[in-house]
Amino acid sequence: MLSPMRQQSFLGNRTFRPNSFANPGFSLLEPVLAGVLMAVFFAQIVSLFNSNMKAVAFANQIDQADRDIHLALDVVRETAAKYNWCQNGGTVDPLKCGSKRPYDGASFYNNNNNLSQNFKTACEKDSETIADRDDATKNLYFYIRDNLSEKSAVNNVKIVVLQMDSKEIHRFKMKFEKTITTTYGTRTLSRGFYLLPPVALWCP
Amino acid sequence: MTRAISPSRRRLQSRYPQQSHPWARKHPSRVQRQLWVSRFKRASQGFAMFVILLLMLTVLTTTVSLNTRTTAGMFITSWQGKLRLARDAAENGLVISVSELNKPSNRRLLGSVPLDKWRTNDYNVDTDGNNVTVRAGNVIYPNPCRYLPNWDVYQITQEALNMSSINPPVKTVYDSDYGQYYRVLGIKLTKADRSAVSRSTEIAAQNAVSYLTMTVEGIYSLGTAPTTANPNPPNSVHYTVQQEYQLVPRCCRQIAYPVDTGSTANACDAVGLGGAYKPEWIARSTSQAGLFKTNQ
Numbered sequence: 001m002l003s004p005m006r007q008q009s010f011l012g013n014r015t016f017r018p019n020s021f022a023n024p025g026f027s028l029l030e031p032v033l034a035g036v037l038m039a040v041f042f043a044q045i046v047s048l049f050n051s052n053m054k055a056v057a058f059a060n061q062i063d064q065a066d067r068d069i070h071l072a073l074d075v076v077r078e079t080a081a082k083y084n085w086c087q088n089g090g091t092v093d094p095l096k097c098g099s100k101r102p103y104d105g106a107s108f109y110n111n112n113n114n115l116s117q118n119f120k121t122a123c124e125k126d127s128e129t130i131a132d133r134d135d136a137t138k139n140l141y142f143y144i145r146d147n148l149s150e151k152s153a154v155n156n157v158k159i160v161v162l163q164m165d166s167k168e169i170h171r172f173k174m175k176f177e178k179t180i181t182t183t184y185g186t187r188t189l190s191r192g193f194y195l196l197p198p199v200a201l202w203c204p
Numbered sequence: 205m206t207r208a209i210s211p212s213r214r215r216l217q218s219r220y221p222q223q224s225h226p227w228a229r230k231h232p233s234r235v236q237r238q239l240w241v242s243r244f245k246r247a248s249q250g251f252a253m254f255v256i257l258l259l260m261l262t263v264l265t266t267t268v269s270l271n272t273r274t275t276a277g278m279f280i281t282s283w284q285g286k287l288r289l290a291r292d293a294a295e296n297g298l299v300i301s302v303s304e305l306n307k308p309s310n311r312r313l314l315g316s317v318p319l320d321k322w323r324t325n326d327y328n329v330d331t332d333g334n335n336v337t338v339r340a341g342n343v344i345y346p347n348p349c350r351y352l353p354n355w356d357v358y359q360i361t362q363e364a365l366n367m368s369s370i371n372p373p374v375k376t377v378y379d380s381d382y383g384q385y386y387r388v389l390g391i392k393l394t395k396a397d398r399s400a401v402s403r404s405t406e407i408a409a410q411n412a413v414s415y416l417t418m419t420v421e422g423i424y425s426l427g428t429a430p431t432t433a434n435p436n437p438p439n440s441v442h443y444t445v446q447q448e449y450q451l452v453p454r455c456c457r458q459i460a461y462p463v464d465t466g467s468t469a470n471a472c473d474a475v476g477l478g479g480a481y482k483p484e485w486i487a488r489s490t491s492q493a494g495l496f497k498t499n500q
Contacts, residue, residue: 034256041260045267052274059281066285106464120459124351168357169303191292192381194299201306201488204351204457 054183065178065189072154072176073193076144080197083140084108085119090139090199109202123170123203131164131172137197141172162192170200283441286424289384290443294422297378297386298447301367301420302487308345309357310364311484314393314416314451315408316344322368332480340365348480349456367391367418369403377423377432385423385430389444392417393451410470410483413463414451419444449487456484 079092086097086108097108109116119136127134131141141161149159158177165173172195179188228235304310312329313322317338321327328335329344336344340362343355350358366376367388377387393401393408394415401407401414408414421444423430428437436442454461455472462474471483 030253034253038256038260041263045263048267048271052271052278055278056274059278063281063285066288070288106461110460110464112460116459123459126352126354166303166307168308168352169306171299171303190382192296192384193292194296194303196299196303196306198489201486202459204349204459 058182058184061180061182062187062189065180065187066191068155068157068178069176069189069191072148072157072159073191075148075154076159076174076195079143079148080140080195080199083137083143083197083199085115085122085136085199085202088115088118090122090136092140092143105198105202119202120204123200127164127167127170129164129167131161134164134167134170136203137164137170137172137200140197140199165194169196170203171196286441287443289382290422290424290441291445292422293380293384293386293424294420294443294445296380296384297388297420297422298418298445300378300380300386301363301388302416302418302447302449304361304364305367305416306486307357307361307364308350308352308456308484309343309359309361311456311486312344312482313338313360313364313485314414315410315453315483315485318405318407319368319391319393319403320370321404322365323370323374331482338365345484346456346480346482349482349484351457375432375435377430377435379429383424383426385425387421387423387432387435389419389421391419408451408453408485410453411463411468411474412453414485415448416451416487417446417448419446421445447490450489451485452488453483453485455481457481461486461488 082094083090083092084097084105091097109119122135125133125135132138134141144159144161148154150156156178158179160175160177162173162175165171174193174195176191176193177188179186305314316329317327322338325337325339327338329338331344332347336342338344338360341359343358344360345358352358363376363378366374367390369390373390375387375389377385379385392403393406394417395401395409396412396414398415408416421435421442423435423440423442425437425440427439430437430440452461452463453471455475455477458475458477460475462469462471467474472478472481
């Protein structure tokens with residue numbers, strides 16, 4: 001294709017020098033080969049670009065699922081902070097606490113009345129590390145299970161209380177899960193968290 | 205006799221001094237013209253391939269830049285995800301560690317044993333009238349205050365003792381699943397006025413709020429698991445969290461904290477209990493939080 005051409009120099013030394021260019025005009029082979037090269041080249045670029053875009057979209061979906069899980073964690077923490085024994089059995093509804101501030105434990109538990117005595121009794125019951133047997137915090141557990149898990153308030157994140165892993169301090173071991181459909185199939189993100197409800201810090 | 209040389213011929217001679225074809229010397233302007241025509245012809249030869257090679261080079265450069273940018277973006281996203289997991293591990297570590305100190309078995313440590321004596325195995329605490337040596341497995345929680353049937357929940361835990369400093373400090377790495385690990389880097393105590401509590405001689409106050417500062421490092425590592433001896437395996441991501449808690453005294457087996465109502469008496473005296481009843485200390489609420497230091 002690029003056959004060297006020898007020509008006589010006009011400058012008179014009569015030496016022959018190679019030329020790296022082809023003869024004038026295009027051969028048939030040249031544009032065909034160039035066309036094939038370009039086609040392969042562009043096909044590779046398009047393929048690479050597509051796979052990159054898919055990977056970016058996948059990473060964004062995973063990232064979004066992770067953010068949803070953290071939103072759910074924040075909602076659960078906020079709910080746990082609101083949970084108080086201002087009525088027997090405990091509640092997350094501040095309206096049931098009357099004029100008392102929902103985050104001020106001292107206003108609930110420093111009074112030596114029936115309510116605080118019932119709270120103390122509930123705390124001292126042995127839950128045997130089973131969340132729904134813990135009288136002091138079981139209403140919080142039920143609220144999370146029935147009102148938060150897989151609900152829109154937590155962007156449909158599944159919240160599971162695995163166990164009350166440390167009964168003497170009423171600590172929950174929880175799992176947060178979000179399943180998403182991606183271009184690479186269905187994926188489930190899981191995160192484990194521990195939750196120590198503030199109300200437990202008032203238990204003996 | 206000197207013969208005049210035309211400028212075009214002089215240029216030619218200076219460019220090709222060794223070439224001296226007689227025809228060329230005779231017709232320098234024609235040589236010049238022929239040279240230009242020849243160059244133009246040669247420049248247009250193989251033009252298609254040359255342009256295509258240039259085009260491919262340009263497209264290749266653009267593609268490489270685009271892919272480098274995309275790959276860098278993906279790397280950053282991946283890094284941020286790992287960092288978030290390391291932060292989760294650190295926050296989990298804080299919850300686990302502070303609640304370790306809040307367990308009945310360890311509640312009396314901060315107000316009964318100077319930090320530097322937690323691991324010396326020779327420090328005694330008065331419990332029910334008996335001196336009990338502080339070490340893992342022993343019980344310093346008073347008998348009248350125990351309500352759970354399981355004896356083991358009142359035994360001092362090694363996890364709690366490991367938090368306190370010793371020379372060299374023990375920074376045990378704990379596995380919390382999903383490639384997440386944490387280790388307590390240290391704890392310290394300050395008084396209500398934020399002055400330091402001596403690690404070797406002082407303890408938390410029995411009649412006032414103190415502050416407990418805990419520093420925990422979260423580690424995310426999907427490859428080699430970090431260990432206490434080697435907490436920094438390759439490609440691990442680290443995130444350190446520091447949090448300060450109010451450390452509030454109260455009498456054991458009580459729910460009220462006397463300091464909340466302004467009492468300045470000993471926690472048990474304030475509620476009319478004494479004798480076998482002893483004060484305990486609960487890390488009750490977060491006062492300050494700090495998130496800092498990432499590495500690796």
